[in-house]
Amino acid sequence: MKSFYVLANSVKFDHRMSIVAKDENLELIGTGKSAAVFKVSSTKLAIKVFYPQYTNLANVEADIYRKLNGIDYYPTLHADGPNYVVIDLIEGxxxxxxxxxxxxxxxxxxxxxxxxxxxxxxxxxxxxxxxxxxxxxxxxxxxxxxxxxxxxxxxxxxxxxxxxxxxxxxxxxxxxxxxxxxxxxxxxxxxxxxxx
The missing domain is CATH 1.10.510 (Transferase(Phosphotransferase); domain 1)
Structure with missing residues (x-):
């Protein structure tokens, strides 16, 4: 599997924050005000890729998930980078x-x-x-x-x-x-x- 960094940076957005490109190993599962979330194929992980104007939130959210580590109500942080976080895929x-x-x-x-x-x-x-x-x-x-x-x-x-x-x-x-x-x-x- 490609690195999370490579997967996150394969995601390209246009000026309206619509996704115009992504790696084939990413399946879009949702979009929000600040990011798009993808299932990473063949894993039970989700990668949240922040829109260019919100990349500062990647570090903020990663730090918060670290503080929440061990509380079952929140997904576990598996990795993070300059524009993404990788957490448990939550189904339901x-x-x-x-x-x-x-x-x-x-x-x-x-x-x-x-x-x-x-x-x-x-x-x-x-x-x-x-x-x-x-x-x-x-x-x-x-x-x-x-x-x-x-x-x-x-x-x-x-x-x-x-x-x-x-x-x-x-x-x-x-x-x-x-x-x-x-x-x-x-x-x-x-x-x-x-x-x-």
Whole structure:
């Protein structure tokens, strides 16, 4: 297998951050505001390649994963470089995809996320930007949290607290449907960002 450095640098983005080239051993599994994530073929690893204007986050996120080492709620860091991090591949559904597919989210998941965030705080971190798309429920019902680059910001982040409030006030009481189309989930997200 090629080195992670070579794999990461095979990824090329255009001016809109669309992927225009990548190594054949990389399978795109997701994109976000600051990076694209790929499964590394024939492994159980994911490589997160940061967009050129966000490469500084690679070192930040790697340092945070090092601090979280040994906490089962977070993937293990396997390697990092100037524009990438390599972590465990997390399989399963995000809370977002659970809501989109109609997979019920049990209260146990909410409690497990609280535990994960408590463990991060005990390591001197400030869990931030914790939302539906970076919380996974694995096939064996374990909770995993990814995308931890903002866990060092100093300002308090209300996203998880607000998500929990919505869970208990609307979802658990049946006011929100268990299955929601993408446009509804995205509209709720846009409204939340606009008014929060």
């Amino acid at each position: 559904n995000t809370l977002y995809s659970c809501l989109n597919k109609g997979i019920e989210v049990h209260e146990k998941v909410i409690n497990e996320v609280d535990n994960a965030l408590r463990f991060a705080k005990k390591r001197g971190l400030n869990p931030s930007d914790v939302h539906l798309k970076n919380i996974f429920i694995t096939p064996d019902s374990a909770v995993r949290i990814v995308d931890v680059a903002r866990f060092t910001q100093e300002a308090p982040c209300p996203k998880w607290k607000d998500t929990k409030k919505a869970y208990y006030k609307f979802y658990r009481r049946g006011i929100l449907p268990k299955k929601m189309p993408t446009f509804l989930l995205d509209t709720i997200g846009r409204i939340y960002r606009k008014y929060s």
